Amino acid sequence: MDCDSKTFTYIWEVNLDEFDRVSNLYSPPFSSWNGSVEEPWQLQFYPHGKMSIASSCLALFIVHRKLHHVEMDYTLMLINQKDENETLSVDKHSTFENSEDGFGPGPCIDDDRLDSPPSEGIYDPDRGFLVDGKIKIGVRIPTDPIPIKRKVDNMVSFTWDLSLDRYKAVPNEEDLLSPKFQTINNGEKNTWQIQVYPNGVVPELEGFLSLFLVHRGKDAITTQFEISLVNQDPTKSYRYTMEDTFSHDLNGWGEREVIGRRYLTNNTGFVFGDNVRFEVRIPLDDVSINKLEKEQAIVPFVWEVPLADMTSPTGEYLLSPKFMTWNSDESDTWQIQLFPNGIKSEKKQFVAAYLVHRGVKKVDTSFSLFISNQNEENTETVTMENVKFKYDLHGWGANAMVKRSDLEDPEKGFLFDGKKIKIGVQLATDHIPLKKTDSVMVPYTWEVKVEDLKLGTGKYLLSPNITTWNGQNKETWQVQLYPNGLSTEDNKQVSLFIAHRGDNEVTSRWSVSVVNKDPKKTESRTGTNLFGYDLQGWGSRTFIQGSKLRDESEGFIFDGKVKIGVELPSDNITLSIDNECPVIKEAPACEKCPAVVDSPVTKATPAGNPYDSPRPSPAGNPYGSPRPSPAPINASLHNxxxxxxxxxxxxxxxxxxxxxxxxxxxxxxxxxxxxxxxxxxxxxxxxxxxxxx
The missing domain is CATH 3.10.20 (Ubiquitin-like (UB roll))
Structure with missing residues (x-):
């Protein structure tokens, strides 16, 4: 392989004895550089020719492995290994638009055969192209110098998986920032974030991904780094290597036009599960990279359980109040699950305890679960590292935490005030403190008859009014249910939102669920959002497939009814229901309860993964950041x-x-x-x- 500041020559040696029956070969990947942008390539070779190519031409092609526009001059070559003067070449000019099409063919020889291994035409050993069963083919392409100017041995990486649904919701000129991470350079701590503009950093780049590394802090720093949009096939990843000076807080360097956002699909390899993956490699001193999440405060949650409440039989459990942790701007909700008399009969003499995650989002975390003892040395503790919580009420813990007899024995030290135990968990959380929520999160269930779900697309039901208290202020809410979706673009999914009633602004936690007989299969969405005007709502346009909801075998139907669960915060006042019918109706007698109301015409947001984080209901920009549910039900209702x-x-x-x-x-x-x-x-x-x- 030869290279200088202007051209790069790649030679590929092909052993035909190994590929005598193979019709199509790809070379190992190789790269050229366009400024700081790495361009990945492969050669494609058909030893036995290709039907669309004359037999007098070498079926050799060059393939660009990125999804952006590149226009380039290049030379395809067939090397004569006995006499360099007999090497064949052909100059080409092509425009590469995607990552699959190759351009060629290679050199041609009139009235000759270039498609007849093992011994005819150019494969005749006497001609010098084939030596010891091997031929050499190659390409010469233009390149800039490799941008890394000095070798850095200690490069470390930080990877950020960004929800594809969240990515798609961001409009032009708006950005997303990764969790912070840190490096140590010359004894100084530096903080960084990946900055992504999913729909372009400026109006003229709408539809393209813009990607930058940003420095957090006022002190200037000069460093090398590599920032990437990762593909499952590493040769198709978009990598940008640079050395720049970051002069002020949020000063960033990167690439304004990485890839068209339409290419971020499972078919192109850029989607990992439901996420898009970004990576930064950056030098540091002899200290491993330090994600700030690993420096999160380890905050305990302690649940006091009266011994008198621990009467559940074997296999039945108690759930603690809910509590929350925060990872950047995303929250996770947890509970402790306690089996006072064991989870199974063979372990009924033991108390079993688990930490359970609430919600369908998958979460990886480490934690310590403990039962306190008045003598701290005797506290029973179970610590678990890097475990995955996969579904709602999925738990990790111990089926034999402590003997029930020891728990009840005052001499053993587990009883406090002679009548209660203290069981708790330690979890990492960001700057938003771990908080207890069960004392304020109040449940309400709305039962909807199956026959009331036979509405057309765009028509919805409203639940009875739900009243909560914020200090001395009363807040009113309703659940908004579209049994056949907000619009035809929702593909017959059920759309479901929690809506605030009133013109005052309220920021509130919320949880909405479609209840299943098997709690593990309950479909839930949670969030903390600003409700800014009457009937503004948050939830999901694609909450659950309509056919799945109506199929009795799926477990969502209870005696001919569907149960919609809601949890809202209320300050020490029981959540109340104003009436048993939707508030918007034609007469107080409720002859048509629940009411059916036509929705306003709104532009639909893209359908999303129903298992992803909470998505706002629509209105306005279809690619916007979280948006509320439709405007008031009908213009005539203003008076x-x-x-x-x-x-x-x-x-x-x-x-x-x-x-x-x-x-x-x-x-x-x-x-x-x-x-x-x-x-x-x-x-x-x-x-x-x-x-x-």
Whole structure:
């Protein structure tokens, strides 16, 4: 292999004795450089020729292994191993647009055979092209110098897996930042992040991925680094090697136009599970790379369990209050699962305990589970490293944590105040503190009859009002269910959202579930989001397949009903339900309960993986960052009220419990005033009344 600052020659030696019956061969991958951009290539060779190529030409092609535009001059060669002057070559010019098509063919010889191994034509050993059963073929291509100017022995890597659904939701000119990671250079700690613009860093690059490494901190630093969009086939990864000076906080270097976002699919190898993978390699001193997540605070959660509550029979369990940890801006919800009398009969003399993850998202973590003892040295602890929680209520722990008899014996030290035990877990969390949520997360279940699910696409049901308390402020919520999807683009999925009622802004945790008879199969979404206006909602357009929901064998139907579970925070006041029917209805008698309401016309967001992190309901930019559910149900409802409390000029108060227009309200009040003896000449107007709600 020869190279200088302008051209690069790659020679491939092919042993035909090993490939005598093979019709199509690929060379090992090799690279050229376009500035700091690495361009990967392979040669493709058909020893026995190709039908579309004349037998007098060598069926040799060069293939570019990236999905972007490259226009290039190059030379394909067949090396004469006995006389270099007899080497054959052909100059080409081609435009490469994708990672599959090859360009060629190689050199041609009139009235000769270049497709007839093992001994005819150019394969005649006397001609010098074939020596010891081997031929040499190659390519000469232009290249810039390899950009790394000095050797760095101690390069380490940081990998970031980004949810594909989250990636697709980001509009042009908006970015995502990876978790922070650190290196030590000359004794100084440096903090970094990967910065991704999924839909282009500037308007003219909309539709392309932009990728940068950014430095966090005010001090300038000069360093080499390599940043990559990773492919399952390493030869197809996009790698950019640079040496630059990072001069200020969030100063970044990288590539503005990496790849068209349409190519990030399973078929192209850029998707790992449900994620897109990015990698940074960067030099550091003799200290291993240090993800900040590994420096997270290890915060304990302790659950006090009265001995009187530990009466469950073998195989039945108690669940602790829920608590949360944070990884960057994503939260995880956990519970401790306690089997007071063992998980199985053969272990019934032991207390079993597990840490369980709530939600369908897969999570890798390490933790310590413990049962406290008044003598700390006797605390029973189980520590597990790098375990994977795969589904809702999946747990790890011990089926024989401590003997039940030891737990009850005051002399053993496990009882506190003579009547309760303390069981806890230690987990890593980011700067947002581990917090107990069960004292404020209050459950509500909405049961929907199966026959009420027979609605067309774009039509939805609203649950009864759900009331929670935020300090002294009452908050009202509803569940919004589209049994056949918000739009035709949702592919007959069920769309489900939790919506806030009222014009005030509220930031709240929430959880919405479609309950299954088998808790492991319950479909759930959770999140913490800002609700900014009336009927703004969060949830998922693709919550669950409609056919799966309606199939009784799948376990989502309970006595002809589907159960929708909701959990919302409420400050020490029991969550309340205003009525047993949806609040938007034609009459208070609920003849048509639940109501069916046509949705507004909205532009659909792309359908996503129903098992991914919570996706907002639609409105506006289809590729936008999290967006709310549709605007208010119907424009005509802006001047309709289900219950309007009014005060007349004489101070009388009364409520109107029908949905009525303002005009109808005025007529009603006028008639009431006549009946009460007031002047028949009085003409009420809406401005005459105080709206108490």
């Amino acid at each position: 309709l009220y289900r219950e309007l409390k009014l005060k007349t000029p004489d101070g009388s108060e009364f409520s109107i419990n029908h949905i009525m227009s303002f005009e109808s309200i005025e007529k009603l009040i006028s008639n009431l005033m006549r009946l009460s003896g007031s002047s028949s000449n009085y003409q009420p107007s809406i401005s005459s009344y105080k709206h108490i709600d």
